[in-house]
Amino acid sequence: MTTDPLQLPxxxxxxxxxxxxxxxxxxxxxxxxxxxxxxAMVPLVWVLYTVIEQxxxxxxxxxxxNRSLAGVLPDQMAGGVYHAIYGTIVQAAIAAVISVPLGxxxxxxxxxxxxxRFARVTTFMVDILAGVPSIxxxxxxxxxxxxxxxxxxxAFAVALALVLLMLPVVVRNTEEMLKLVPDxxxxxxYALGVPKWKTIVRIVVPTALPGMISGVLLxxxxxMGETAPVLVLVGYARSINYDPFxxxxxxLPLLIYTELTNPEAAGRLRVWGAxxxxxxxxxxxxxxxxxxxxxxxxxxx
Amino acid sequence: xxxxxxxxxxxxxxxxxxxxxxMGDRIFGSAALAAGGTIIAAIALMALFLIVRxxxxxxxxxxxxxxxxxxxxxxxxxxxFGVAELFQVTVLSSVFALLIAVPIAIxxxxxxxxxxxxxxxKPFAVLVDLLAAVPSIxxxxxxxxxxxxxxxxxxxxxxxxxxxxxxxxxxxxxxxxGGTIFTAGVVLAVMILPIITSVTREVFSLTPxxxxxxxQALGATKWEVVRMTVFPYGRSGMIAGSxxxxxxxxGETVAxxxxxxxxxxxxxxxxxxxGYTFASKIAxxxxxxxxxxxxxxxxxxxxxxxxxxxxxxxxxRAAAGGRVSGG
Numbered sequence: 001m002t003t004d005p006l007q008l009p010x011x012x013x014x015x016x017x018x019x020x021x022x023x024x025x026x027x028x029x030x031x032x033x034x035x036x037x038x039x040a041m042v043p044l045v046w047v048l049y050t051v052i053e054q055x056x057x058x059x060x061x062x063x064x065x066n067r068s069l070a071g072v073l074p075d076q077m078a079g080g081v082y083h084a085i086y087g088t089i090v091q092a093a094i095a096a097v098i099s100v101p102l103g104x105x106x107x108x109x110x111x112x113x114x115x116x117r118f119a120r121v122t123t124f125m126v127d128i129l130a131g132v133p134s135i136x137x138x139x140x141x142x143x144x145x146x147x148x149x150x151x152x153x154x155a156f157a158v159a160l161a162l163v164l165l166m167l168p169v170v171v172r173n174t175e176e177m178l179k180l181v182p183d184x185x186x187x188x189x190y191a192l193g194v195p196k197w198k199t200i201v202r203i204v205v206p207t208a209l210p211g212m213i214s215g216v217l218l219x220x221x222x223x224m225g226e227t228a229p230v231l232v233l234v235g236y237a238r239s240i241n242y243d244p245f246x247x248x249x250x251x252l253p254l255l256i257y258t259e260l261t262n263p264e265a266a267g268r269l270r271v272w273g274a275x276x277x278x279x280x281x282x283x284x285x286x287x288x289x290x291x292x293x294x295x296x297x298x299x300x301x
Numbered sequence: 302x303x304x305x306x307x308x309x310x311x312x313x314x315x316x317x318x319x320x321x322x323x324m325g326d327r328i329f330g331s332a333a334l335a336a337g338g339t340i341i342a343a344i345a346l347m348a349l350f351l352i353v354r355x356x357x358x359x360x361x362x363x364x365x366x367x368x369x370x371x372x373x374x375x376x377x378x379x380x381x382f383g384v385a386e387l388f389q390v391t392v393l394s395s396v397f398a399l400l401i402a403v404p405i406a407i408x409x410x411x412x413x414x415x416x417x418x419x420x421x422x423k424p425f426a427v428l429v430d431l432l433a434a435v436p437s438i439x440x441x442x443x444x445x446x447x448x449x450x451x452x453x454x455x456x457x458x459x460x461x462x463x464x465x466x467x468x469x470x471x472x473x474x475x476x477x478x479g480g481t482i483f484t485a486g487v488v489l490a491v492m493i494l495p496i497i498t499s500v501t502r503e504v505f506s507l508t509p510x511x512x513x514x515x516x517q518a519l520g521a522t523k524w525e526v527v528r529m530t531v532f533p534y535g536r537s538g539m540i541a542g543s544x545x546x547x548x549x550x551x552g553e554t555v556a557x558x559x560x561x562x563x564x565x566x567x568x569x570x571x572x573x574x575x576g577y578t579f580a581s582k583i584a585x586x587x588x589x590x591x592x593x594x595x596x597x598x599x600x601x602x603x604x605x606x607x608x609x610x611x612x613x614x615x616x617x618r619a620a621a622g623g624r625v626s627g628g
Contacts, residue, residue, distance in 0.1 A: 015520075022522050029524035033416050036408025037425065040498070043491045044432050047443045105336030113330050114337065122337040124618070125344050131545070131614035132347070132607065133552020135580040139603040142590065143350040164343060171340070197329035225436020227555035228580070232587040253438045253555070260559065275439045282434055 051276050058273025059280075068250075070239035075264035081274055083240040087251035088281065090244055091155050092224050095162035100216055102163075103170030104205075110171070111178040112200055130168035135228040137164040142232055153234050155244035158251075161229035166219045173215030177208040210296035214289035221285035225278055227253035252278045351604040358382075358597025366601065370567045372582065374595035382598045384579070384605055386567055391578040391606075393570060394482045394557065395550035398489035403543050405490075406497035410535075413498075414505040415527055426502065433495035441559035444488035449479025449560070456483050460573060472573030473564040480562030483572040488556055493546035500545060500621075504538025505531050537620050544617030548610045554580040579606040 018026075058064055067080035106126075110119055141161040145151050181204050189199040205212075235248035236258045252274050259270045361380045364371050369383025409429060413422050456476050463469040474480055512530040521529060558581035568574030577585065583599045583606075590596045 018520070018522060022525070026522035026524040029527070030416060033408050033412040036405045037412045037417075037429075039405055040409055040429050040432065040494055043443075044428065044435075046447070047435055047439060050443055050447050051439060102336050102339055105333050106340055109330075109333030109337040113333055118334075118337070122340060125341045127618055128344055128611060128614055129340060131548045131552075131610050131617075133554065133580055133610055135552065135554045135583050136347070136351075136603050136607045136610070139583060139600055140347045140350055142596075143354040143600055144346065147354060147593070147596065148350065164347075167340065167343075195323070195325050197325045200329070221434060225438060227436070227438045228584055231555070231584045232590065253436065256438055256442070257555070257559075271442065275436075275442055278436055279439065282436065286434060 048279070051272060051279055054272035055269075055274075055276030058269045059276050064273065064277075068239045069255075069270075072238070074262045075266050077266045077269065081250075081252065081255060081270070081277060083237065084250040084252045084255040084274065085277065085281075086240060086242070087155060087249040087254070088224055088278070090249075091159045091162060091230075091251060092220050094156060094159035094244060095166050095223060096216065096220055098159070099163040099166040099170055099219075103167050104174050104212065106167075107171045107174035107178060108200060108205075111175055112196070112204070126168045126171050129164065130172070132164065133228075134161070134165055134226050135232070137161045138229040138232040140164070141229070146233070152246065153248075154246060155234055155241075155249040155251075157233040158229045159244065161233060162223045162226060165226060165229075166223050169219040169222060170216060173219070174208070174212050177211035177215065178204060180211070181207045210293055213296070214293040217285045217289035217292065221282045221289075224281060224285075225253060227257060230254040231257065252281075347607070348604075351600055351607060354597050355601035355604050356597075358594045359601055361594055362598070372577075372598070374586075374598045377592060377594050380594060380598060382601075384602055387577055387579045387582055387602060388605075389568060389570065390482060390561070390574070390576040391551055391580075391609075393568075393572070393574075394486045394489060394561075394578060395547055397482065397486035397572060398493060398550045399543060399547050401487065401490035402494050402497055402546060403539070406494055406542065406546070407501055407539055409494075409498045410501035410505050411527055411531065413502055414508075415523070415531060426499075429498050430495050432491065437492060437553060437556045438559070440488055440492055441556035444484060444556060445479065445560045448488065449484045452484055452487060453477065453479055456481065456573060467570050468572050470569065470571045470573070472571040472575065473566045473568055474562045474573070474575035476573060478562055480560055480575050481573045482561065482568075482575070485557050485560045486572065488560060489550045489553055492553060492556065493549045496549060497542040497546040500542030501535060501538050504535040504541075504621075508534045537622060541617045541621035544613050544620060548613040548617065551578075551613065552580055552606060552610050553578075554584050557581045558584050579603070579609075 061080075063078065064080040064082075065085075066082050067078075068083035069079040069081070070083075072079035106122065110122060113119075114122065138161045141157055141164070145157050145160060146153060151157065185203050185207060186199055189203045190196070194202075230251050230253055234251075234254070236254050237248035237250050241247050241249045256271050256274045256278075259267045259274070262268075262270070358380060359366055362382060363379060364381040364383050366383050368385050369381065370386035372382045372386070374380055374382060413426050413429075417425055453476060456479075459469045460471065460476065464471065472481055508531045512534065513526055516526045516529050557578050561577065561581060562575040563577065564575035568576055579602050583603055586595075586599055590599070
């Protein structure tokens, strides 16, 4: 039997192993990319740790949640911040009441109706509004509401500035959620002879609702910590003021900023305590958003 | 007869339904349109009212608004204000923040899209986004009380050894306090990290599978795949994200206000200067907004900031070739 070269097992072509140089580069790149992620986690953990460590003592005292600072001396370890918590929540709530209907309708316009030039301009303006610094929004409300229309400084003016900051977030998020609604649902509804507006109100919006709600909660969390508007548009009050249209009203950022000028240990404690309270509020909204998203969406499926 | 009646009733019913539907559509459509129009109107009014309030003060300005470093508004009959110093501090702190944040953000975006285990990528991304959830005043507190003392040795080292370079030259405030552009820039970098990361990550994750697989088939290492497919494809996203981050840094108010110390003399583009940015200058004077002309001076400064961020955000949009989301 002669051996035919064609019958011999094929020898694999020679692959050069990846050179040491290329492997080293690859290794270094991997390390650098992983490191950059770790670097980002450092400030997050560090900030949270600092705030909890410094502010926990203040937050744990019983009077923190149900007293204001009325009549409390700068160096006195007493009083609480419920007046500021009230202010923060009320200002954010008024902002939400105005910006949510407006933002949702604008998003419906962009997704369901908008074609052509006007829609493009609106989209562009939403992007621009999203980039407007909070201090500029505050100055605008000052120029319009207080300087031109002559209203006094008030929590409502702050809420108006927060509307401008919240609006683009609500519009964009609602847009995303509406786009996720499958077209088949709309077509099925049209095929049954349901008018467009009813299709939107009864079919499209309910389907997108969990995502929309969680988006609004996240937007609220974002505006709650805004400090620039409260510095420009309202005065600080040491006691509770329930009326958002008149008088000074505290909020957590404003309280922090004001107490920074207090050199006593009690002032420092209040600063960090208020910072921790603010973070707890934001965290509560984040958790609520995650809950709404998960729970309501699952129910529907 | 009966047939006829039946048909006519059906058609009239249909017509009624249709006009009712159309009527509703028209009302609802106009309401939606009006909401969109409100947003356009808000931007237009913003520009208009800032200009209207700023013009009288600009006319009364005895100094050159664009080139003067003075900002004295105490004497209403002798207003002297200009934005040169504000511009210098704002740009220096923002660009410094950008230089720190962009490489890290690109690294994180690459890590999340190409290196992290698929299951972990999403929670990791959420962790980075959480940085954006921390209120800026908290970053300010952390920056001045916790970070600044830790950065002081670094600042001193740079100042001692690289002091011949203008960025690290002696500044106009003391290094010991930490109230420098250096500290503010580092804090700003942390604050703009999430937005740059999220825009970049979004674009990186859209890299066509085919490009990646083609590179892998040619025997590329992972780094080579990233360098040859992900980076070129995601360049627009990196630029758009950086621009959005720059826009945020330019307008950041309270963190900078808490950290930066006021300086007696004008700065010379050193990172160890103090001073005011546009935003922190306006916020610091907010308590004195009572008489018209001095307030107008700050509104004029605010208008310059508005234009600056407008340009930067429009650039971001142009770079992305369409709309930029990035939360």
